[in-house]
Amino acid sequence: MNIFFAGVLSQDVADTVTEVISENVDIVSWDMLRQYLQESMPTVLDFLMKLIIAIIVLLVGRRIIKFVRKCLLRFLDKSNLDTGLKQFFDKFVYVALHFVLILAILGRFGIMASSVIAIIGSAGLSIGLALQGTLSNFAGGVLILLLRPFKVGDYIKEDTSGNEGKVQEIQLFYTKLVTLDNKVVVVPNANLTSSSLTNMTNQDRRRVDIKVGISYHADIREAKQVIEDVLAGEEKRLTEEPYKIYVDELAESSVVIGTMVWVHTEDYYEVKWRLTENIKYALDENHIEIPFPQVTVTYEKQSS
16 A cells, blocks of 8 residues: 555656656746847848848949940940940950959948958969960950951851851850851850961952862763853852863772863852752763772783
């Protein structure tokens, strides 16, 4: 019996102690949480205010940048500057104004522009190595605008990689080319300044060169006359420049006849494709063979 009452008493005491501890813990936890909120509330409110102001600065700043770029483009359109130079100035101002905007936003959070510049300066070597390719592309863009090996609208070919197309835009770090089949090729500016390139539209005239092989059995004089008739009938050739027809090579399987005719640069591909087709038709009509590559094999029969 005594053991039973002792067990019941111990259980009651344990429940009471647990209840008292729970109440005290709840009181302590609530007091600590309220105290923490009271102490941190000014900091939270200050951060929220800074965040709201930063968002406002961002939205207003982007509108100002858009307005400044519009005014700049109007001014550049009235000037006699090259189209590529206009595009370069526009992109440079765009990047520079956004950098200033970022510094202004960081300043709202207590990060001064001098601190950012000091960090960039102290990490200059690492940043320079990391951005080596980007900086070289930027320098390449500046060189392109200064030396002007090509301009917007020119058709160029990069001799190293073989990329070619019409220059659509000269950006800070790369140049956009549009190919004949309307594909956009993005070429880093460093590639265009560190290797050779061919500007195919820098001059207003261009020479069309076409070579065709005829059979060794064919009459060369007749073949040249047939080709001359085709060239003379080309309406877009420059009549003030004489065309030429000559024997270019005595190849393994054919006699190669070369032709040269001058046209306006914008007519180059049209004339070349049309002349190539018409020369083939004319040779066929006059039964002048364009031979396939062939090999003559001679063998001796050994006597037994």
